[in-house]
Amino acid sequence: MKEPGLDRRDFIKGAVVGAAAAGGTATLAAPDIAQAEPAAQAPVAAPQAGYAFLNLDEAAFVEALVDHMVPADEISPKGTDLGVNIYIDRALAGAWGKGERLYMQGPWKPGSPSQGYQLPLTPAQLYRAGIEATNAHCRKAYGKSFDRIEAAQREEVLIGLSTGKIAFDNGPPVRVFWTTLYQTVVEGIYSDPIYGGNRDKAGWAIIGFPGIIAVHRDHVEKYRGKPFPSKPLGISDMS
Amino acid sequence: MATKLKEVDVVIVGLGWTGGILAKELTEAGLKVVALERGAPRSSENDYSLPNIRDELRYVVRHDLMQNTARDTITVRNNPKQQALPMRRLGSFLPGEVVGGSGVHWSGHTWRWTDMEFKVRSNYEERYGKKFIPDDMTIQDWGISYAELEPYYDKFEYTAAVSGKAGNIAGQILAGGNPFEAPRKRDYPLPPLTPILASEMFTDAARNAGYHPFPRPSANASQPYTNPDGAKFGGCQYCGYCQRFGCEANAKGSPHMTVIPIAMRNPNFELRTHSWVTRVLKDSDGKRVTGVTYTNVLNGEEFEQPAAIVLLCAYAINNVHLMLLSGIGAPYDPVAQKGVVGRNYCYQTGAGATLFFDGKYFNPFMNAGGSNATIDDFSTNWAFDRAPHDFVGGYNVSGGFNTALPIGYRPVPSGTPQWGSDRKRATSKWYQTAMVINASGSVMANRYNCYDLDPTYRNAFGQPLMRMTFDYQDNEHKMGRHAAGVVNDIAKSMNPTKLNPAAARTDPWTVVPYQSTHNTGGTIMGTNPRDSVVNKYLQSWNCHNLFVVGANVFPHNSSYNPTGPVGALAYWTADAIKNRYVKNPGPLVPA
Numbered sequence: 001m002k003e004p005g006l007d008r009r010d011f012i013k014g015a016v017v018g019a020a021a022a023g024g025t026a027t028l029a030a031p032d033i034a035q036a037e038p039a040a041q042a043p044v045a046a047p048q049a050g051y052a053f054l055n056l057d058e059a060a061f062v063e064a065l066v067d068h069m070v071p072a073d074e075i076s077p078k079g080t081d082l083g084v085n086i087y088i089d090r091a092l093a094g095a096w097g098k099g100e101r102l103y104m105q106g107p108w109k110p111g112s113p114s115q116g117y118q119l120p121l122t123p124a125q126l127y128r129a130g131i132e133a134t135n136a137h138c139r140k141a142y143g144k145s146f147d148r149i150e151a152a153q154r155e156e157v158l159i160g161l162s163t164g165k166i167a168f169d170n171g172p173p174v175r176v177f178w179t180t181l182y183q184t185v186v187e188g189i190y191s192d193p194i195y196g197g198n199r200d201k202a203g204w205a206i207i208g209f210p211g212i213i214a215v216h217r218d219h220v221e222k223y224r225g226k227p228f229p230s231k232p233l234g235i236s237d238m239s
Numbered sequence: 240m241a242t243k244l245k246e247v248d249v250v251i252v253g254l255g256w257t258g259g260i261l262a263k264e265l266t267e268a269g270l271k272v273v274a275l276e277r278g279a280p281r282s283s284e285n286d287y288s289l290p291n292i293r294d295e296l297r298y299v300v301r302h303d304l305m306q307n308t309a310r311d312t313i314t315v316r317n318n319p320k321q322q323a324l325p326m327r328r329l330g331s332f333l334p335g336e337v338v339g340g341s342g343v344h345w346s347g348h349t350w351r352w353t354d355m356e357f358k359v360r361s362n363y364e365e366r367y368g369k370k371f372i373p374d375d376m377t378i379q380d381w382g383i384s385y386a387e388l389e390p391y392y393d394k395f396e397y398t399a400a401v402s403g404k405a406g407n408i409a410g411q412i413l414a415g416g417n418p419f420e421a422p423r424k425r426d427y428p429l430p431p432l433t434p435i436l437a438s439e440m441f442t443d444a445a446r447n448a449g450y451h452p453f454p455r456p457s458a459n460a461s462q463p464y465t466n467p468d469g470a471k472f473g474g475c476q477y478c479g480y481c482q483r484f485g486c487e488a489n490a491k492g493s494p495h496m497t498v499i500p501i502a503m504r505n506p507n508f509e510l511r512t513h514s515w516v517t518r519v520l521k522d523s524d525g526k527r528v529t530g531v532t533y534t535n536v537l538n539g540e541e542f543e544q545p546a547a548i549v550l551l552c553a554y555a556i557n558n559v560h561l562m563l564l565s566g567i568g569a570p571y572d573p574v575a576q577k578g579v580v581g582r583n584y585c586y587q588t589g590a591g592a593t594l595f596f597d598g599k600y601f602n603p604f605m606n607a608g609g610s611n612a613t614i615d616d617f618s619t620n621w622a623f624d625r626a627p628h629d630f631v632g633g634y635n636v637s638g639g640f641n642t643a644l645p646i647g648y649r650p651v652p653s654g655t656p657q658w659g660s661d662r663k664r665a666t667s668k669w670y671q672t673a674m675v676i677n678a679s680g681s682v683m684a685n686r687y688n689c690y691d692l693d694p695t696y697r698n699a700f701g702q703p704l705m706r707m708t709f710d711y712q713d714n715e716h717k718m719g720r721h722a723a724g725v726v727n728d729i730a731k732s733m734n735p736t737k738l739n740p741a742a743a744r745t746d747p748w749t750v751v752p753y754q755s756t757h758n759t760g761g762t763i764m765g766t767n768p769r770d771s772v773v774n775k776y777l778q779s780w781n782c783h784n785l786f787v788v789g790a791n792v793f794p795h796n797s798s799y800n801p802t803g804p805v806g807a808l809a810y811w812t813a814d815a816i817k818n819r820y821v822k823n824p825g826p827l828v829p830a
Contacts, residue, residue, distance in 0.1 A: 069658035075667050096301060103308045103327040105696065111324040114749035115315055118324055162657055182657070190645040191296035206663060207670035209604055209645045212293030214487075216477040216605040220433045227600045227671070238290035 049086075052093035053124060057145065061131045062088055064147035068154045069185055076206050077199075084188030087197030088127075091184060097124035110173075119172055126172055126180055133171030134161065193234045201232040212238060241532050241541040247271045247509075250531055250546035252516045252561065253553030255340020256802065257788040257809040259494035260398075261550055262502035263468070264813035270821070271507050273544060275514035275533050277553075278337040283496055287343075287485030295644040299483045304344045306334040306554070310536075311698040313556060317710040317747040318687060319573055325696050325704060330751035332758055333483070334554035338512060339495030341554060341756055342802075346482040346608030346641050347458035347491050349401045349806075350799035351392045353421040355619050357381040359683075359795060362621070363631055372631060376714065377583055377684040378795050382766040382775045385421045388807050391814075395806035396427055396456075399492025400464045400472045402609055403427040403456030417453045419619040429461045431609065432475060434639075437601050437674035438612040441638020444733045450614040455637060457609025458492030458802075470497040479604040482642040491608065513537045517700050519549055519565040521782065528567070528785045534700065547824075548784045548816065552809075555791040556690075559584075559761030560705040563692050568762075568772050568781050573687050573708065579772050581690035583760040584707060585796035588715045589634070590723040590743055591677040593650045594735035601674050603643035611639030617725065618681070618798045630717040632681035634798045636726060638674065645670070652737040676730055678722035678741065679755070684795045685712050690761050710747050719743030757801050759793035767830065774828040776815040777808060783826045786812055 051059050066079025066088070076082065091097055099122035111118045119126060135145040138157060142149045146157060160166035161178045168174055188197035190204065192212070198204060204211055211232035219228065248270040251258045258274055266272050281287070281304075297303045306312075306329065314323035335341035355362065359378050363371055372378065395401075405426040406416025431454035434442070438454070445452040459481070460472040473488040481491065489496050502508045516533040520543070530545035551558045562580050563570055569578035617623055618633035625631065640648075650673040651665040693706040711719075726741040765771025768780035777792055779785040788809055790801040815827055 070663070071660055073660045073663065075660070075663045099309075101302065101307050101309050101328060103312045103325045105325070107695065109322065109324055112317070112321070112747075114317055114747045115324045115326075116330055116750035117327050158658065185658075186649075187296060187300065187646055190649075191300075192294055195296060204645065206667050207645055207649065208667075209670070212290050213604075214289055214293075214476065214478060216479065216602075217474065219602070220435060220477050220605050220610075223600070223602055223605070224436045224439075225600055228602050228605075233290075235290045235294065 051089045053097065054089045054092070057135065058128065058131050059085070059089070060147035061135065061145070064154065065181070066185060066188065068151065068158070070189060076202050079185070079188070081199065082189060082202055083193075083197045083199040084185055087188030087191065087195050088184050090196045091187070092124040092127055097127075098122055113175075117176065119176060121172065123180060126177060129172050130168075130177030130181065133168035133177070137166055137168065194236055198234075201234055204232040241543045243543045244545065246530070246545035246547065247273045248546065249273070249548045249550060250275065250544050251550045251552050252531060253277070253340060253551070253557070254338050254494070254499060254510060255335060255552065255554070256342040256494045256806055258550070258552030259339070259342070259498035259502065260806065260809040261552060261788065261813050262508055263498040263505075264810070265816060266502050266505040266507035268817040268821070269507065272502070273509045273511065273546070275516050275531070275544070276338050276510065276512050277515045277536070278335070278340075278512065280510075280512050281337045281339070281343070281485070281495065283485060283487065283489050287487050289487050292484055292487050293478075293480055295646050298344075299642075299644060300646055302329050302333060304335055304337050304483070304485065305329055306336045309699070311700075312704060314693040314696050314704050314706045315750050316706070316708050319708055323693055323706045323708070326750050331749070331754045332756040333753065334556060334756065338499065338510070339493055342494040343485045344483045345756075345802060347399070347401075348608055348800040348802070349396060349399060349456050349458050350803045351385070351420060351423070352797055352799060352804045353619055354385045355621060356795070356797045357383055357385060359631075367626060371626075373712075373714065375686045376631065376712070377686050378631065379684075379765060379770060381764055381794055382771070383764065388804070388811060389421075389424065391807035391810040392803060393424060394810050395803065398466050398468065398497055399458040399806065400429060400460040400466060400490075401427050401456050401458045401492065402429040402431050402461040404431050404454055406453060415453060417613075417615050418451050419615045421619075427456060428466075429464055432457070432459060432461045432477070432607055433610070434612065435601070435606055435610045436599070438610055438639040440674070440733060441676060441729070442612040444729050445612070445614050445636075445638070448729055448732060450616045452612045452614050455609050455611045455613045457607070459607040459609045460490045460492070466497060468497065468501055470501070475607045475609075477605045477607050477610065479606050479642060479644065481606070481608045515700065516553075516561065517564070517702060519551070519561060519567060519785065521565070521567065526782060528782045548786070548820075551785070551787045552789065555758050555761065555789045556705065556707075558787050558789050558791045559690050562762055562772070562787065563690070563705065564702055567779060567785065570691055571689050573689050576686055579763075579768070579770065581761055583684040583763050583794050584688045584690050584709060585682040585684055585759045585793070586709060586748065587682055587755050587757050587796055587798070588680040588711055588719055588744060589678050589754070590680075590719055590726055590741040591675055592726050592730045592741040593673055593675050593739040594730050594733060595650070595652055595669050595673045595737040597672065597736040600671050601640070602671060603640045603648065603674075606640040606643065608641055611637045611641060613637045617722070628717060628721050630714050630721070631683050632714065632718060632798070634678045634680035634718060634722045636676060636678045636722070636729070638676045640675065650675070650739070653739050676726050676741070678726050679798050680715065680718050680722055681798045682711070682796045683714055684760065711744065716743060716745065757790070757796065759790045759796040759801060761791045762787045763794040764792040765794065774826070776827045777812045778815075778820075778827050780826075780830055784824060786816070788812055
């Protein structure tokens, strides 16, 4: 595997420092970064690049996470090429991430698992705290943050998160963080492309889901027991 | 200070199926009716149309048509020793919050509950003896009979375009229908939907096992239809976006395209949306109600709407909440077993198996609420002897799909890694080549399962949240084991490549994930005010001009979806009000 060395984050941090030294501001770095993106990474129909919520450490974490959970293979492109990272960023930046529909009044008690979500955190705050805690664990265990460790170590971390073998010091409960993390990755693969993931409907193509096709009335008998010739359609295709 | 408005004949709280039915029926009878709906007006043309309605994230995951828990929710606990905590977001059940209520996003399953339920205590005592029913199982007869409700079931089925196959017309058992159903006067208005492969395979396997499979009756019009009121339905498109969605084809029987528009055209009717009712008002001696107070949630203004008759037609949970907030009837205390409001809260249970068939294409994205097949051999079939299994109640078993969209439904054999290429390969291989068999089971009332007002948490209006105390009892665990056994036997007989078998649930009820929006009880119906809140006409024993309509009046929960009796009881209540109450206001049943 490629040595996780100098990455975009280093470049951005360097650029910011450089810009600051040159009397500029952090925002000036953005256009430079767009040009510095390796062209090979950008598929044709990429949604708007850039992050609305994730900071540099978080973006690196999410990109590493989705590419590990959804590797490129004969079934689909990798997570970042599916836009799963973009989906997650937009979800966290949007109403859901900010706690829309979430009852946020105290008092706050841990409760039992059967009582559901009981944290005083919006999903975006939970994500932020969980990434920080996971990276703290990785630095303690491997000397590096999650995005810089080897694939086998990432695997070990995800197993630790999913089974509860990892416990966060002072962080949110691992079980709750993992459930949220996992659900958002799934949503990023399989929700409509208008939300930034499932790019080119390549997520739906994994399973042969035809998308938002309007009518199956005549298909029920015609394709009973036979594969449906699926060229998936999304909301944009019919708008 | 609330602005006091002019008195009307009837105020309806909540405009879903029950409110819509009563609004139509009572305005046609000449009464001036105002409906207060907490949600927004939405229509098939403007809101449930293509392509935007086909959005799993928005409607299934983010609950676009559902109650907003930031504004009002409940607190939950499994038993009275626990501290209840707020259900901070929806999960286990999904009350609707738009014009049309949960009738917009249901999948249309419409059952006729029978005297098996309405005479539950008498039936079991007579056959098995008093001791068969555990001491803490507070089941009781409903005080109504199937024969009384039959014409109203019929009316609801023809209003909502239920597609199905009769199994018993006037006592004659008909092949292909449910032989255990109670006698109906005539068939469903529409023939069953075209079965999908999973439904056909389940049907064959169930028949081979000696059971009696039939197409699940559902308010999904199998062909274009005009109901007796003139509401027009398109034919079901098997689009796979049924449960949680409004129907773009107007093929799913829903109040917003049947009874509500008819009421809206009547000059006797007025709908006020975004109107959140906070309290039912009583007169000084507590014998009558005088109206309701509500808040316009668009600007915070408070109103008092006086009315000669008040109808609570909100979601089952919210009706009970309003009764408790308004202090009508004695609140139930599970420890002392005193009081009635909040008593006999019930839910449902179940067990399911996933069957994987290498190379068989089920096309799980083609389905409708009614494209499944069901057996009733372990529910309304009274010949099924419960004694060896030691449980009260029953379950029905279905094979097929109902809204199998990819964020929520991606079956893989147990033991598949949670992520990585192997996960993807398994997901890719099995999404289209798996099917499910599910048992849906009843829950009998128990003295500890109830509602009351939470001592700690409040809603956006400063009122106490309602507290739900609920868990499954031994009775449900025994039934769950039996159901899992039957499901697995059928599944194995189908010889799948791989099987994730059904397992009876053993852990406590939990607020996540989704289970069913079939919450019942809390303001139950009965024969006397000592153990019920409303009489058989859903009229409050305390205040004769208050009617509480919905599944909140069910004294226990069966294995079936509740909307059939909910709709039938709304028509039944409408008749009682029109034909009897308005002529001579007072208790329709002597207390």
